[in-house]
Amino acid sequence: MKKLYLITLFASLLITACDPNKDIYNDLDKLKNPYSDILTYTMISADYSTFSSLALKTATSKWDSTLAKEIKTYTSFGPYRNIANYGTAANSFLTTKFVALKKGSVVYIKSDFSTSYSLKTPDANAALPIAAGVELYTLIAGDYTAAGLDSGFVGANQMVKLTDYLKSTICPNAVKDQFLVVNYKKSLTTSVDGYFIFNGTAWSLDAAKSYVLVMADYDAMGAPGTNDNFSSSIVPQNYLPAFLKIKYPYAQTNDVKVLIYKYYSSGVQTHIATYTYDGSLWKERTSKLDQYINNGEAWFYDPTIKFTMIAADYQIICDFVKNDPEKSTYFNKKYKNEEYWFGANAYRVNFDFKVVNRTGIYTIDATVYQKDSLGTFTGKTIAENTITFNTRLKEGLIVLLEAKYPTLQPLTSTGLQAYIEVKYNIYTGFNPTPQYTAKFKVTGVGKFENETYTNVDCIP
Numbered sequence: 406m407k408k409l410y411l412i413t414l415f416a417s418l419l420i421t422a423c424d425p426n427k428d429i430y431n432d433l434d435k436l437k438n439p440y441s442d443i444l445t446y447t448m449i450s451a452d453y454s455t456f457s458s459l460a461l462k463t464a465t466s467k468w469d470s471t472l473a474k475e476i477k478t479y480t481s482f483g484p485y486r487n488i489a490n491y492g493t494a495a496n497s498f499l500t501t502k503f504v505a506l507k508k509g510s511v512v513y514i515k516s517d518f519s520t521s522y523s524l525k526t527p528d529a530n531a532a533l534p535i536a537a538g539v540e541l542y543t544l545i546a547g548d549y550t551a552a553g554l555d556s557g558f559v560g561a562n563q564m565v566k567l568t569d570y571l572k573s574t575i576c577p578n579a580v581k582d583q584f585l586v587v588n589y590k591k592s593l594t595t596s597v598d599g600y601f602i603f604n605g606t607a608w609s610l611d612a613a614k615s616y617v618l619v620m621a622d623y624d625a626m627g628a629p630g631t632n633d634n635f636s637s638s639i640v641p642q643n644y645l646p647a648f649l650k651i652k653y654p655y656a657q658t659n660d661v662k663v664l665i666y667k668y669y670s671s672g673v674q675t676h677i678a679t680y681t682y683d684g685s686l687w688k689e690r691t692s693k694l695d696q697y698i699n700n701g702e703a704w705f706y707d708p709t710i711k712f713t714m715i716a717a718d719y720q721i722i723c724d725f726v727k728n729d730p731e732k733s734t735y736f737n738k739k740y741k742n743e744e745y746w747f748g749a750n751a752y753r754v755n756f757d758f759k760v761v762n763r764t765g766i767y768t769i770d771a772t773v774y775q776k777d778s779l780g781t782f783t784g785k786t787i788a789e790n791t792i793t794f795n796t797r798l799k800e801g802l803i804v805l806l807e808a809k810y811p812t813l814q815p816l817t818s819t820g821l822q823a824y825i826e827v828k829y830n831i832y833t834g835f836n837p838t839p840q841y842t843a844k845f846k847v848t849g850v851g852k853f854e855n856e857t858y859t860n861v862d863c864i865p
Contacts, residue, residue: 440506441507441510441699442506442510442511443510443512444506444510444511445513445515446503446512447516448514448515448516450480453477453480453481456477456491456494457474457475457476459491459493459494459497460472460486461473461474463491463493463494472485472486472522475522475523479519479521479522479642480517480519481516481521481690482693483520485522486522488695488706489706489708489821495697495704496705499512499697499699499704500703506699507699507701508699508701510699511697511699512696512699512704513695513696514694515693515694516692516693517691517693518691518692519689520677520678520679520680520690521641521642521678522678523674524541524665525538525540526539526540526541526542526543533575534575534576534577535575535576539585540584540585540677541585542575542585542587543588544589548570551574552566552570554566556593557593558592558593559591560591561591564610567589568607568608568609568610571603571608572607572608576603580605581604581605582602582605584600584603584611585603585608586598586677587599587601598665598675599617600614600617600663600665611663615663615664616652616663616665617666618664618666618667620633622648625648626644626648628644629644632669634667634668634669634673635667635676636668637670641678642689645664645678645680645687645689646686646687646689649680649687650687658682658684659681659683660681660682661680661681662682662687663678663680664677664679696708696709696711706817709824710823711825711826712827713828713829713840714827714829714830716751718805719749719754719756720742721804721805721809722747722749722801722805723737723742723743725808726746726749727741732744734774734775734778734779735776735779738769738774739769739774740752743757745757745763745776746797747798747801748794748798748801753832753838754830755829755830755832755838756798756829756830756832758832758861758862758863759832759863759864759865760787760790760863760865763777764783765777781793787862787863787864790863791860791862791863795858795861802827802845803845803855806827807851810825810851811850811851812851813851814847815846815847815848815850815852823846823847824845824846824856825844826842827845828840828841828842829843833861833862833864842859843857844858
Protein backbone atom coordinates (compact mmCIF):
# COMPACT_ATOMS: atom_id res chain seq x y z
CA MET A 406 0.00 0.00 0.00
CA LYS A 407 2.78 2.36 0.91
CA LYS A 408 4.51 1.50 -2.35
CA LEU A 409 1.35 2.29 -4.37
CA TYR A 410 0.99 5.68 -2.62
CA LEU A 411 4.55 6.64 -3.50
CA ILE A 412 4.03 5.66 -7.16
CA THR A 413 0.85 7.79 -7.31
CA LEU A 414 2.62 10.78 -5.70
CA PHE A 415 5.55 10.49 -8.11
CA ALA A 416 3.16 10.39 -11.09
CA SER A 417 1.44 13.53 -9.85
CA LEU A 418 4.72 15.38 -9.50
CA LEU A 419 5.81 14.22 -12.94
CA ILE A 420 2.65 15.59 -14.58
CA THR A 421 3.13 18.94 -12.89
CA ALA A 422 6.79 19.07 -13.85
CA CYS A 423 5.89 18.39 -17.48
CA ASP A 424 3.81 21.59 -17.59
CA PRO A 425 6.08 24.31 -16.13
CA ASN A 426 4.38 27.02 -18.29
CA LYS A 427 0.90 26.39 -16.95
CA ASP A 428 0.59 29.89 -15.46
CA ILE A 429 1.84 31.46 -18.71
CA TYR A 430 -0.77 29.56 -20.72
CA ASN A 431 -3.45 30.76 -18.35
CA ASP A 432 -2.30 34.35 -18.80
CA LEU A 433 -2.29 33.95 -22.59
CA ASP A 434 -5.85 32.68 -22.48
CA LYS A 435 -6.84 35.88 -20.72
CA LEU A 436 -5.31 37.93 -23.55
CA LYS A 437 -7.63 36.37 -26.09
CA ASN A 438 -9.96 39.19 -25.13
CA PRO A 439 -8.63 42.73 -25.89
CA TYR A 440 -6.91 44.32 -22.93
CA SER A 441 -8.19 47.81 -22.15
CA ASP A 442 -7.25 50.37 -19.55
CA ILE A 443 -7.49 54.08 -18.75
CA LEU A 444 -4.15 55.78 -18.25
CA THR A 445 -2.60 59.22 -17.95
CA TYR A 446 0.80 59.65 -19.58
CA THR A 447 3.06 62.69 -19.10
CA MET A 448 5.31 63.38 -22.08
CA ILE A 449 9.05 63.75 -21.49
CA SER A 450 11.63 65.56 -23.61
CA ALA A 451 12.45 62.48 -25.74
CA ASP A 452 8.77 62.02 -26.59
CA TYR A 453 8.56 65.42 -28.25
CA SER A 454 11.53 64.53 -30.41
CA THR A 455 9.87 61.26 -31.41
CA PHE A 456 6.55 62.96 -32.10
CA SER A 457 8.31 65.65 -34.15
CA SER A 458 9.87 62.99 -36.40
CA LEU A 459 6.49 61.29 -36.87
CA ALA A 460 4.81 64.62 -37.69
CA LEU A 461 7.50 65.44 -40.28
CA LYS A 462 6.59 62.28 -42.21
CA THR A 463 3.15 63.69 -43.02
CA ALA A 464 4.22 67.30 -43.69
CA THR A 465 3.05 68.51 -47.11
CA SER A 466 4.46 72.04 -47.09
CA LYS A 467 7.33 74.11 -45.76
CA TRP A 468 5.00 75.55 -43.11
CA ASP A 469 3.96 72.05 -41.99
CA SER A 470 7.62 71.06 -41.71
CA THR A 471 8.42 74.18 -39.69
CA LEU A 472 5.68 73.41 -37.18
CA ALA A 473 6.62 69.73 -36.94
CA LYS A 474 10.23 70.67 -36.17
CA GLU A 475 9.08 73.12 -33.49
CA ILE A 476 7.52 70.29 -31.50
CA LYS A 477 11.10 69.16 -30.85
CA THR A 478 12.55 72.70 -30.74
CA TYR A 479 10.23 73.86 -27.96
CA THR A 480 9.60 70.39 -26.43
CA SER A 481 5.91 71.21 -26.54
CA PHE A 482 2.84 71.63 -28.64
CA GLY A 483 1.51 75.12 -29.28
CA PRO A 484 -0.16 77.55 -31.67
CA TYR A 485 -0.68 75.89 -35.08
CA ARG A 486 0.99 72.70 -33.81
CA ASN A 487 -1.81 71.44 -31.59
CA ILE A 488 -1.55 67.73 -30.87
CA ALA A 489 -5.05 67.27 -32.33
CA ASN A 490 -3.69 68.24 -35.75
CA TYR A 491 -1.45 65.18 -35.89
CA GLY A 492 -3.77 62.19 -36.13
CA THR A 493 -1.35 59.86 -37.91
CA ALA A 494 1.61 60.82 -35.73
CA ALA A 495 -0.41 60.48 -32.53
CA ASN A 496 -1.68 57.05 -33.55
CA SER A 497 1.86 55.84 -34.31
CA PHE A 498 3.18 57.34 -31.09
CA LEU A 499 0.52 55.72 -28.89
CA THR A 500 0.58 52.39 -30.73
CA THR A 501 4.31 52.11 -30.07
CA LYS A 502 4.12 53.48 -26.54
CA PHE A 503 1.20 51.28 -25.41
CA VAL A 504 1.50 48.02 -27.35
CA ALA A 505 -0.78 46.06 -25.00
CA LEU A 506 -3.69 48.50 -24.98
CA LYS A 507 -6.51 47.62 -27.32
CA LYS A 508 -10.15 48.50 -28.03
CA GLY A 509 -11.84 50.58 -25.37
CA SER A 510 -8.62 51.95 -23.92
CA VAL A 511 -8.27 55.63 -23.08
CA VAL A 512 -5.00 57.52 -22.70
CA TYR A 513 -4.85 61.07 -21.40
CA ILE A 514 -1.69 62.69 -22.74
CA LYS A 515 -0.36 65.41 -20.46
CA SER A 516 1.88 67.73 -22.44
CA ASP A 517 3.37 71.21 -22.35
CA PHE A 518 1.68 73.87 -24.43
CA SER A 519 4.11 76.64 -25.38
CA THR A 520 3.22 80.06 -26.77
CA SER A 521 6.46 80.14 -28.80
CA TYR A 522 6.34 79.63 -32.55
CA SER A 523 7.56 80.92 -35.90
CA LEU A 524 5.50 83.75 -37.34
CA LYS A 525 3.62 82.89 -40.50
CA THR A 526 4.68 84.88 -43.57
CA PRO A 527 2.84 85.38 -46.88
CA ASP A 528 3.16 82.66 -49.49
CA ALA A 529 5.76 83.28 -52.18
CA ASN A 530 4.69 85.94 -54.71
CA ALA A 531 1.53 86.68 -52.70
CA ALA A 532 -0.15 89.90 -53.78
CA LEU A 533 -1.56 92.53 -51.45
CA PRO A 534 -3.74 92.51 -49.47
CA ILE A 535 -2.23 89.66 -47.49
CA ALA A 536 -4.40 86.71 -46.64
CA ALA A 537 -5.89 86.08 -43.21
CA GLY A 538 -3.50 84.22 -40.95
CA VAL A 539 -0.35 86.03 -42.05
CA GLU A 540 1.52 87.43 -39.03
CA LEU A 541 4.79 88.78 -40.44
CA TYR A 542 5.09 91.19 -43.34
CA THR A 543 8.27 92.85 -44.62
CA LEU A 544 7.86 96.18 -46.39
CA ILE A 545 9.39 96.30 -49.87
CA ALA A 546 10.43 99.37 -51.87
CA GLY A 547 7.00 99.74 -53.50
CA ASP A 548 5.28 99.82 -50.11
CA TYR A 549 7.18 102.91 -48.96
CA THR A 550 6.17 104.76 -52.14
CA ALA A 551 2.54 103.64 -51.95
CA ALA A 552 2.33 104.69 -48.29
CA GLY A 553 3.75 108.14 -49.06
CA LEU A 554 7.05 107.40 -47.35
CA ASP A 555 9.19 108.94 -50.08
CA SER A 556 12.31 108.79 -47.93
CA GLY A 557 12.26 105.00 -48.19
CA PHE A 558 11.93 104.54 -44.44
CA VAL A 559 9.50 105.27 -41.60
CA GLY A 560 10.66 108.41 -39.83
CA ALA A 561 9.96 109.19 -36.19
CA ASN A 562 6.90 111.28 -37.09
CA GLN A 563 5.61 109.11 -39.93
CA MET A 564 4.13 106.12 -38.08
CA VAL A 565 0.57 107.22 -38.90
CA LYS A 566 1.35 106.81 -42.62
CA LEU A 567 2.38 103.23 -41.98
CA THR A 568 -0.66 102.39 -39.86
CA ASP A 569 -2.98 103.97 -42.44
CA TYR A 570 -1.28 101.88 -45.13
CA LEU A 571 -1.77 98.74 -43.06
CA LYS A 572 -5.50 99.40 -42.94
CA SER A 573 -6.03 100.55 -46.51
CA THR A 574 -3.73 98.20 -48.42
CA ILE A 575 -1.76 95.56 -46.53
CA CYS A 576 -4.52 94.13 -44.32
CA PRO A 577 -7.87 95.86 -45.03
CA ASN A 578 -9.99 92.95 -43.75
CA ALA A 579 -8.47 92.80 -40.28
CA VAL A 580 -10.65 91.88 -37.31
CA LYS A 581 -10.46 93.23 -33.76
CA ASP A 582 -7.35 92.12 -31.80
CA GLN A 583 -5.59 90.83 -34.91
CA PHE A 584 -1.86 91.48 -34.83
CA LEU A 585 0.82 91.88 -37.48
CA VAL A 586 4.57 92.07 -37.01
CA VAL A 587 5.91 94.44 -39.65
CA ASN A 588 9.56 94.60 -40.61
CA TYR A 589 10.31 98.16 -41.77
CA LYS A 590 13.22 100.54 -42.13
CA LYS A 591 13.46 103.25 -39.52
CA SER A 592 16.44 104.70 -41.38
CA LEU A 593 18.15 103.95 -44.67
CA THR A 594 20.45 101.46 -42.94
CA THR A 595 18.42 100.08 -40.02
CA SER A 596 15.47 97.68 -40.16
CA VAL A 597 13.29 96.82 -37.17
CA ASP A 598 10.27 94.70 -36.34
CA GLY A 599 7.16 96.33 -34.93
CA TYR A 600 4.21 94.63 -33.24
CA PHE A 601 0.99 96.21 -34.51
CA ILE A 602 -2.52 95.60 -33.14
CA PHE A 603 -5.90 96.31 -34.78
CA ASN A 604 -8.49 97.56 -32.28
CA GLY A 605 -11.42 97.16 -34.64
CA THR A 606 -11.03 100.63 -36.09
CA ALA A 607 -7.34 101.42 -36.53
CA TRP A 608 -3.87 99.88 -36.41
CA SER A 609 -1.33 101.04 -33.85
CA LEU A 610 2.19 100.11 -32.79
CA ASP A 611 1.95 98.37 -29.42
CA ALA A 612 5.09 99.29 -27.54
CA ALA A 613 3.61 98.71 -24.07
CA LYS A 614 2.61 95.05 -24.25
CA SER A 615 5.22 93.91 -26.78
CA TYR A 616 9.00 94.01 -26.92
CA VAL A 617 11.30 93.30 -29.85
CA LEU A 618 14.75 92.05 -28.87
CA VAL A 619 17.70 94.05 -30.23
CA MET A 620 21.42 93.22 -30.53
CA ALA A 621 22.22 94.60 -27.11
CA ASP A 622 19.70 92.22 -25.56
CA TYR A 623 21.24 89.14 -27.19
CA ASP A 624 24.71 90.33 -26.15
CA ALA A 625 23.59 90.80 -22.55
CA MET A 626 22.40 87.19 -22.41
CA GLY A 627 25.79 85.78 -23.45
CA ALA A 628 25.59 82.90 -25.92
CA PRO A 629 22.64 84.35 -27.92
CA GLY A 630 24.87 87.34 -28.69
CA THR A 631 27.19 85.24 -30.86
CA ASN A 632 24.86 85.58 -33.84
CA ASP A 633 22.12 87.71 -32.27
CA ASN A 634 19.61 84.87 -32.31
CA PHE A 635 18.53 81.68 -30.59
CA SER A 636 18.77 78.14 -31.99
CA SER A 637 18.26 74.49 -31.08
CA SER A 638 21.45 74.64 -29.01
CA ILE A 639 20.70 78.08 -27.54
CA VAL A 640 17.13 77.51 -26.39
CA PRO A 641 15.13 80.73 -25.88
CA GLN A 642 13.15 79.51 -22.88
CA ASN A 643 16.46 79.03 -21.05
CA TYR A 644 17.21 82.74 -21.34
CA LEU A 645 14.05 84.81 -21.81
CA PRO A 646 12.48 84.37 -18.33
CA ALA A 647 15.66 85.70 -16.70
CA PHE A 648 15.90 88.46 -19.33
CA LEU A 649 12.37 89.64 -18.50
CA LYS A 650 13.04 89.51 -14.77
CA ILE A 651 15.98 91.89 -15.21
CA LYS A 652 14.31 94.15 -17.76
CA TYR A 653 11.06 94.54 -15.81
CA PRO A 654 12.05 94.45 -12.11
CA TYR A 655 8.78 96.06 -11.01
CA ALA A 656 6.45 93.74 -12.93
CA GLN A 657 3.13 93.01 -11.27
CA THR A 658 1.28 89.70 -11.08
CA ASN A 659 -0.47 88.84 -14.38
CA ASP A 660 1.56 91.36 -16.40
CA VAL A 661 1.95 90.14 -19.98
CA LYS A 662 4.77 90.70 -22.48
CA VAL A 663 4.80 89.60 -26.09
CA LEU A 664 8.40 89.01 -27.18
CA ILE A 665 9.53 89.00 -30.80
CA TYR A 666 12.96 87.47 -31.35
CA LYS A 667 15.19 85.81 -33.95
CA TYR A 668 15.65 82.06 -34.17
CA TYR A 669 17.97 80.15 -36.49
CA SER A 670 16.68 77.00 -38.19
CA SER A 671 17.78 76.58 -41.82
CA GLY A 672 17.94 80.34 -41.88
CA VAL A 673 16.99 83.15 -39.51
CA GLN A 674 13.30 83.16 -38.59
CA THR A 675 11.19 85.58 -36.57
CA HIS A 676 9.56 83.92 -33.57
CA ILE A 677 7.05 85.15 -31.03
CA ALA A 678 6.23 84.16 -27.45
CA THR A 679 3.79 85.45 -24.84
CA TYR A 680 5.10 85.55 -21.27
CA THR A 681 2.98 86.11 -18.16
CA TYR A 682 4.37 87.10 -14.76
CA ASP A 683 2.96 85.01 -11.88
CA GLY A 684 4.34 87.25 -9.15
CA SER A 685 7.65 85.41 -9.03
CA LEU A 686 8.52 84.04 -12.48
CA TRP A 687 7.85 84.84 -16.13
CA LYS A 688 6.19 81.85 -17.81
CA GLU A 689 5.16 81.15 -21.39
CA ARG A 690 3.75 77.65 -21.19
CA THR A 691 1.03 75.66 -19.50
CA SER A 692 0.14 71.99 -19.17
CA LYS A 693 -2.78 70.48 -21.03
CA LEU A 694 -4.53 67.13 -21.06
CA ASP A 695 -5.69 65.56 -24.34
CA GLN A 696 -7.82 62.45 -24.54
CA TYR A 697 -7.23 59.61 -27.01
CA ILE A 698 -9.48 56.59 -27.46
CA ASN A 699 -8.66 53.23 -29.05
CA ASN A 700 -11.46 51.83 -31.25
CA GLY A 701 -9.77 48.50 -31.85
CA GLU A 702 -7.97 49.63 -34.98
CA ALA A 703 -6.28 52.92 -34.10
CA TRP A 704 -6.04 55.75 -31.61
CA PHE A 705 -8.31 58.75 -32.18
CA TYR A 706 -8.33 62.20 -30.61
CA ASP A 707 -11.44 62.94 -28.56
CA PRO A 708 -12.00 66.69 -28.11
CA THR A 709 -14.32 66.22 -25.13
CA ILE A 710 -13.13 68.24 -22.14
CA LYS A 711 -13.83 66.61 -18.78
CA PHE A 712 -13.42 68.21 -15.39
CA THR A 713 -14.75 68.02 -11.85
CA MET A 714 -15.87 71.27 -10.25
CA ILE A 715 -13.73 72.59 -7.40
CA ALA A 716 -14.44 75.37 -4.92
CA ALA A 717 -13.13 78.04 -7.32
CA ASP A 718 -15.66 76.92 -9.96
CA TYR A 719 -18.59 77.26 -7.57
CA GLN A 720 -17.23 80.69 -6.61
CA ILE A 721 -17.33 81.79 -10.27
CA ILE A 722 -21.08 81.17 -10.23
CA CYS A 723 -21.44 82.96 -6.88
CA ASP A 724 -19.62 86.01 -8.22
CA PHE A 725 -21.77 86.00 -11.36
CA VAL A 726 -24.90 86.22 -9.16
CA LYS A 727 -23.28 88.97 -7.09
CA ASN A 728 -22.63 91.09 -10.20
CA ASP A 729 -25.92 90.43 -11.97
CA PRO A 730 -28.47 93.25 -11.41
CA GLU A 731 -31.45 90.88 -11.46
CA LYS A 732 -29.98 88.16 -9.28
CA SER A 733 -27.65 90.04 -6.94
CA THR A 734 -30.05 89.84 -3.96
CA TYR A 735 -29.58 86.06 -4.05
CA PHE A 736 -25.87 86.44 -3.24
CA ASN A 737 -24.98 85.81 0.41
CA LYS A 738 -23.52 89.14 1.54
CA LYS A 739 -22.42 87.68 4.85
CA TYR A 740 -20.24 84.77 3.78
CA LYS A 741 -19.75 85.72 0.12
CA ASN A 742 -19.23 82.12 -0.95
CA GLU A 743 -22.78 80.97 -1.61
CA GLU A 744 -25.77 82.11 -3.63
CA TYR A 745 -29.38 80.99 -3.75
CA TRP A 746 -30.36 81.56 -7.38
CA PHE A 747 -28.49 78.57 -8.86
CA GLY A 748 -27.69 77.09 -5.46
CA ALA A 749 -23.88 77.18 -5.75
CA ASN A 750 -21.93 76.93 -2.50
CA ALA A 751 -18.15 77.34 -2.79
CA TYR A 752 -17.59 76.58 0.88
CA ARG A 753 -19.38 73.24 0.78
CA VAL A 754 -18.39 72.60 -2.87
CA ASN A 755 -21.87 71.67 -4.05
CA PHE A 756 -25.23 72.85 -5.34
CA ASP A 757 -27.84 73.02 -2.57
CA PHE A 758 -31.13 71.28 -3.42
CA LYS A 759 -32.62 71.66 0.05
CA VAL A 760 -35.40 74.26 -0.18
CA VAL A 761 -35.11 75.39 3.44
CA ASN A 762 -31.47 76.39 2.81
CA ARG A 763 -32.43 78.60 -0.14
CA THR A 764 -35.39 80.36 1.51
CA GLY A 765 -35.88 82.17 4.78
CA ILE A 766 -33.55 84.90 6.09
CA TYR A 767 -30.05 85.66 7.29
CA THR A 768 -28.85 88.63 9.35
CA ILE A 769 -25.83 90.95 9.15
CA ASP A 770 -25.41 93.60 11.87
CA ALA A 771 -29.13 93.54 12.65
CA THR A 772 -30.04 93.91 8.98
CA VAL A 773 -32.30 91.12 7.76
CA TYR A 774 -31.92 89.76 4.24
CA GLN A 775 -34.37 87.51 2.42
CA LYS A 776 -32.65 84.59 0.70
CA ASP A 777 -35.50 84.14 -1.76
CA SER A 778 -36.03 87.87 -2.28
CA LEU A 779 -38.13 87.46 -5.44
CA GLY A 780 -40.23 84.63 -4.05
CA THR A 781 -39.35 82.14 -6.75
CA PHE A 782 -39.13 79.19 -4.30
CA THR A 783 -41.24 80.30 -1.34
CA GLY A 784 -44.71 78.79 -1.21
CA LYS A 785 -44.10 76.44 -4.12
CA THR A 786 -44.60 72.68 -4.16
CA ILE A 787 -41.68 70.29 -4.14
CA ALA A 788 -42.50 69.35 -7.74
CA GLU A 789 -42.43 73.01 -8.80
CA ASN A 790 -39.16 73.70 -6.98
CA THR A 791 -37.60 70.56 -8.45
CA ILE A 792 -38.25 71.89 -11.95
CA THR A 793 -36.87 75.34 -11.04
CA PHE A 794 -33.81 74.00 -9.24
CA ASN A 795 -32.83 71.76 -12.14
CA THR A 796 -33.49 74.38 -14.79
CA ARG A 797 -31.38 76.91 -12.96
CA LEU A 798 -28.58 74.46 -12.25
CA LYS A 799 -28.19 73.80 -15.99
CA GLU A 800 -28.15 77.56 -16.57
CA GLY A 801 -25.56 77.98 -13.81
CA LEU A 802 -23.30 75.38 -15.39
CA ILE A 803 -23.45 77.30 -18.67
CA VAL A 804 -22.46 80.46 -16.76
CA LEU A 805 -19.43 78.56 -15.46
CA LEU A 806 -18.45 77.18 -18.87
CA GLU A 807 -18.73 80.57 -20.56
CA ALA A 808 -16.43 82.01 -17.90
CA LYS A 809 -13.87 79.16 -18.06
CA TYR A 810 -13.85 78.62 -21.83
CA PRO A 811 -14.73 81.95 -23.52
CA THR A 812 -12.69 81.19 -26.66
CA LEU A 813 -13.44 77.47 -27.05
CA GLN A 814 -14.28 76.63 -30.66
CA PRO A 815 -17.27 74.40 -31.53
CA LEU A 816 -15.14 72.30 -33.87
CA THR A 817 -11.51 71.29 -33.49
CA SER A 818 -8.99 71.58 -36.29
CA THR A 819 -9.78 67.92 -37.07
CA GLY A 820 -13.43 68.73 -37.71
CA LEU A 821 -14.62 66.93 -34.58
CA GLN A 822 -17.44 68.40 -32.50
CA ALA A 823 -16.26 69.73 -29.13
CA TYR A 824 -18.06 68.80 -25.92
CA ILE A 825 -17.56 69.42 -22.22
CA GLU A 826 -18.45 66.98 -19.46
CA VAL A 827 -18.58 68.50 -16.01
CA LYS A 828 -18.95 66.65 -12.70
CA TYR A 829 -20.54 68.41 -9.73
CA ASN A 830 -22.03 67.67 -6.32
CA ILE A 831 -25.67 68.15 -5.28
CA TYR A 832 -26.65 68.34 -1.62
CA THR A 833 -30.05 66.83 -0.76
CA GLY A 834 -29.56 66.48 2.97
CA PHE A 835 -27.20 63.51 2.92
CA ASN A 836 -23.46 63.06 3.14
CA PRO A 837 -21.31 62.16 1.33
CA THR A 838 -22.80 64.39 -1.35
CA PRO A 839 -23.61 62.43 -4.53
CA GLN A 840 -21.85 63.42 -7.74
CA TYR A 841 -23.54 63.96 -11.10
CA THR A 842 -22.33 64.58 -14.65
CA ALA A 843 -23.75 66.88 -17.32
CA LYS A 844 -22.59 67.09 -20.93
CA PHE A 845 -22.62 70.26 -23.01
CA LYS A 846 -22.16 70.79 -26.74
CA VAL A 847 -20.06 73.74 -27.88
CA THR A 848 -22.38 75.55 -30.30
CA GLY A 849 -20.36 78.70 -30.98
CA VAL A 850 -17.20 80.40 -29.76
CA GLY A 851 -17.56 80.18 -25.99
CA LYS A 852 -21.24 79.18 -26.29
CA PHE A 853 -22.76 75.99 -24.88
CA GLU A 854 -25.93 73.91 -25.06
CA ASN A 855 -26.93 71.14 -22.67
CA GLU A 856 -26.88 67.62 -24.13
CA THR A 857 -27.33 65.33 -21.12
CA TYR A 858 -28.35 66.07 -17.54
CA THR A 859 -29.69 64.01 -14.63
CA ASN A 860 -32.70 65.56 -12.88
CA VAL A 861 -32.53 65.51 -9.09
CA ASP A 862 -35.51 65.92 -6.75
CA CYS A 863 -35.14 68.71 -4.23
CA ILE A 864 -36.26 68.20 -0.64
CA PRO A 865 -38.06 70.48 1.83
